[in-house]
Amino acid sequence: MSRDHRKLRVFHQAHTLTLAIYKHTRDFPRDEWFGIRAQIRRAAVSVPSNLVEGNARSGEKDYLRFLNIALGSACEVKYLASLTSELGYARASEWTAVIKQSDSVVRQLQRLVQQMEQSIAEQGTEGRLR
Numbered sequence: 090m091s092r093d094h095r096k097l098r099v100f101h102q103a104h105t106l107t108l109a110i111y112k113h114t115r116d117f118p119r120d121e122w123f124g125i126r127a128q129i130r131r132a133a134v135s136v137p138s139n140l141v142e143g144n145a146r147s148g149e150k151d152y153l154r155f156l157n158i159a160l161g162s163a164c165e166v167k168y169l170a171s172l173t174s175e176l177g178y179a180r181a182s183e184w185t186a187v188i189k190q191s192d193s194v195v196r197q198l199q200r201l202v203q204q205m206e207q208s209i210a211e212q213g214t215e216g217r218l219r
Contacts, residue, residue, distance in 0.1 A: 092144040092145075092152070093144065094137075094140050094141045094143075094145075097140060097144075098197065099140065099197040099198055100137055100140045102190065102193060102194050103136040103137040103140060103159070103163070103194050104137045105190065106133060106136070106166065106187070106190045106191055106194055107133040107134055107136065107137060109186070109187050109190060110130060110133040110166065110170075110187065111130060111133075113179050113183050113184065113187060114126045114129060114130060114173075114179075117178055117179075118178065121178065125169060125172065125173060125176075125178070128165075128169060129165075129166060129169040129170065129173065132162045132163075132165040132169060133162075133166050135158070135159065135162035136159045136162045136163045136166065136194060136198075137159075139155045139156070139158045139162065140155070140156070140159050142155055143155025143156055143158075143159070149208060149209050149212070150209060152205065153202065153206065153209065156198060156201055156202050156205060157202060159198055160195065160199065160202055163191060163194045163195045163198055164195055166191045166194075167188065167191040167192060167195055170187045170188045170191050171184075171188055174188065
């Protein structure tokens with residue numbers, strides 16, 4: 090049962106967030122290119138990538154595992170965006186928007202994870218009743 094990641098609003102928002110992260114980290118200080126800049130970019134790319142891979146998996150438990158990985162990466166992006174703002178590596182207004190975007194992605198992924206956990210639990214209950 091393959092799902093289509095393009096039908097998920099959270100996928101599109103995660104993709105947009107990734108593009109914003111790349112844009113706003115372009116002018117980071119050179120001494121951070123292999124530190125925070127690299128880490129926030131990896132974490133940002135991980136979110137939509139895990140949504141794509143999870144949607145390609147056939148089982149719901151496998152899908153849930155990838156959703157949880159995406160959620161962890163989204164939380165990492167949110168923290169690193171806040172840290173970046175506090176360190177003053179970019180204009181505060183730019184990072185305020187990025188932090189809001191990352192918070193939205195985190196909330197959507199949390200809801201999606203809850204829905205999948207509930208669906209898996211209900212399927213398990215139905216199987217035991219038969």
